[in-house]
Amino acid sequence: MIEERFDAIVVGAGMAGNAAALTMAQRGMKVLQLERGEYSGSKNVQGAILYADMLEKLIPDFREEAPLERHLVEQRFWMLDDKSHVGLHYKSDDFNEEKPNRYTIIRAQFDKWFSSKVKEAGAIVLCETTVTELAQDAYGKVIGVRTDRRDGEIHADVVVLAEGVNGLLGTRAGLRERPKPENVALAVKEMHFLPRETIEARFNLKGDEGAVIEAAGTISRGMTGMGFIYSNKECISLGIGCLVSDFQKTGETPYGLLENFKKHPSVAPLIEGSEVKEYSAHLIPEGGYNAIPELCGDGWVVVGDAAQLNNAIHREGSNLAMTSGRIAAEAIFQVKSRRDPMTKQNLALYKKMLEESFVIKDLKKYKDMPALLHNQSQNFFLTYPQLVSKAMQNFVRVDGTPKKEKESSTLRSFVSARSWTGLFGDAFRFARAWR
Amino acid sequence: MSTDVAVRVEDKLFYNRYQVDPGRAHIKVRPHTTPSPQLKALLKACPARCYELNDSGQVEITVDGCIECGTCRVIGEASGDIEWSYPRGGYGVLFKFG
Numbered sequence: 204m205i206e207e208r209f210d211a212i213v214v215g216a217g218m219a220g221n222a223a224a225l226t227m228a229q230r231g232m233k234v235l236q237l238e239r240g241e242y243s244g245s246k247n248v249q250g251a252i253l254y255a256d257m258l259e260k261l262i263p264d265f266r267e268e269a270p271l272e273r274h275l276v277e278q279r280f281w282m283l284d285d286k287s288h289v290g291l292h293y294k295s296d297d298f299n300e301e302k303p304n305r306y307t308i309i310r311a312q313f314d315k316w317f318s319s320k321v322k323e324a325g326a327i328v329l330c331e332t333t334v335t336e337l338a339q340d341a342y343g344k345v346i347g348v349r350t351d352r353r354d355g356e357i358h359a360d361v362v363v364l365a366e367g368v369n370g371l372l373g374t375r376a377g378l379r380e381r382p383k384p385e386n387v388a389l390a391v392k393e394m395h396f397l398p399r400e401t402i403e404a405r406f407n408l409k410g411d412e413g414a415v416i417e418a419a420g421t422i423s424r425g426m427t428g429m430g431f432i433y434s435n436k437e438c439i440s441l442g443i444g445c446l447v448s449d450f451q452k453t454g455e456t457p458y459g460l461l462e463n464f465k466k467h468p469s470v471a472p473l474i475e476g477s478e479v480k481e482y483s484a485h486l487i488p489e490g491g492y493n494a495i496p497e498l499c500g501d502g503w504v505v506v507g508d509a510a511q512l513n514n515a516i517h518r519e520g521s522n523l524a525m526t527s528g529r530i531a532a533e534a535i536f537q538v539k540s541r542r543d544p545m546t547k548q549n550l551a552l553y554k555k556m557l558e559e560s561f562v563i564k565d566l567k568k569y570k571d572m573p574a575l576l577h578n579q580s581q582n583f584f585l586t587y588p589q590l591v592s593k594a595m596q597n598f599v600r601v602d603g604t605p606k607k608e609k610e611s612s613t614l615r616s617f618v619s620a621r622s623w624t625g626l627f628g629d630a631f632r633f634a635r636a637w638r
Numbered sequence: 639m640s641t642d643v644a645v646r647v648e649d650k651l652f653y654n655r656y657q658v659d660p661g662r663a664h665i666k667v668r669p670h671t672t673p674s675p676q677l678k679a680l681l682k683a684c685p686a687r688c689y690e691l692n693d694s695g696q697v698e699i700t701v702d703g704c705i706e707c708g709t710c711r712v713i714g715e716a717s718g719d720i721e722w723s724y725p726r727g728g729y730g731v732l733f734k735f736g
Binding site for chain 2: 311330352451459
């Protein structure tokens with residue numbers, strides 16, 4: 204048993220855990236961080252896009268040394284049917300700024316660097332250690348953790364659960380339920396390596412500029428899901444994810460979807476001739492505001508994916524993780540500075556501060572979106588993409604048909620697929636969930 | 639695109655690095671005679687195809703290629719069909735890129 208007592212134990216060394224451990228260590232707290240991987244990052248999977256603003260709040264000059272891939276100058280949204288994509292592309296030279304707003308990163312490399320900052324700040328980081336259980340006193344107050352190391356139980360005033368989307372420890376201790384199949388997406392991803400000039404030519408990029416593509420449509424075969432293609436310096440991250448409940452219901456395979464996505468005529472030329480160097484999978488919290496569990500209790504707080512903090516609509520997660528980790532650490536530090544005990548009541552300061560931040564405000568804004576997309580997945584991910592593709596083709600193909608006839612045939616295809624009531628209903632429900 | 643492609647998942651797993659913990663499976667399937675709908679779903683939903691049907695029709699797991707996503711836990715733990723943990727510290731998949 205480790206006799207030493209810590210101010211705080213942080214479980215997990217992803218974005219949320221590193222942000223929390225760094226913030227507390229910077230304030231002079233005695234912090235122990237436990238990570239099951241051989242180093243911070245070796246178990247972490249993300250697309251991945253890094254949002255600079257949230258990292259700047261932790262490490263203002265991170266651009267000087269963090270392993271970043273490309274700063275993003277272009278965002279493409281694609282709606283796909285089997286043979287086409289209808290795209291909305293936004294590219295601006297404004298993004299070639301002194302302090303770019305978004306970057307692609309490779310998590311295993313980025314997290315290793317992030318962890319080095321945590322260590323520099325004075326936290327003890329213990330890797331290759333799986334936390335198996337929370338240690339609780341007779342009243343249920345969390346007093347520490349048990350690990351799979353022989354020396355067993357370690358004690359602290361507060362435990363920060365940054366254990367990732369599965370949230371196993373919290374479930375085992377009865378602090379929250381395990382994620383439901385309809386509230387998490389399973390995403391699979393491959394890393395496709397190509398010479399950097401090839402990537403720059405295929406995405407029309409200069410130097411370290413980067414582009415990302417988010418794609419939805421028939422690639423998910425009527426399931427609620429999305430594909431993504433992110434340009435890194437010398438590789439392309441390509442993946443696709445759908446709700447676990449949809450996989451369960453349809454019997455589709457994640458790798459089957461991935462292979463089909465790669466064969467799509469709009470996608471295949473981007474990765475042609477690449478060498479794949481890794482295949483990974485990860486769950487993504489998709490339940491939004493309504494899936495957020497209890498955020499704190501006696502002796503503990505939960506942050507990041509473990510708290511299901513992910514904005515599925517804007518594809519933001521790592522920044523919510525980083526922010527929740529930082530805010531939890533600031534709240535803990537305040538409680539400690541007042542020499543107050545780490546009770547649920549005192550730690551509720553974290554919840555209050557999080558509610559005042561963009562994290563909870565954004566999730567609240569879209570609280571009805573997950574259910575809408577889930578219940579209407581056939582329409583939003585299959586029927587509409589097909590209709591829109593047909594409409595676009597009808598619009599651009601020149602074949603002597605008078606334009607008026609083309610327009611009425613497009614309108615007829617929408618009405619016969621969804622009916623007037625259906626069309627207005629979908630538009631109304633979508634607008635209501637979005638506002 | 640509606641026709642499914644034959645995908646060799648084992649080829650994909652071959653790209654990855656693993657530190658296998660022999661004799662210590664971190665996931666276990668509850669003994670059964672006929673698989674539940676949840677267990678059957680795992681045959682398709684597991685991205686590493688760790689779950690397979692044996693000759694007598696039961697679902698078996700080989701954890702060596704597991705990429706530790708938790709999908710099977712979300713589908714099959716509540717019903718008691720599987721017992722799910724993470725591997726011991728330092729073992730399991732070791733992502734180079736993640």
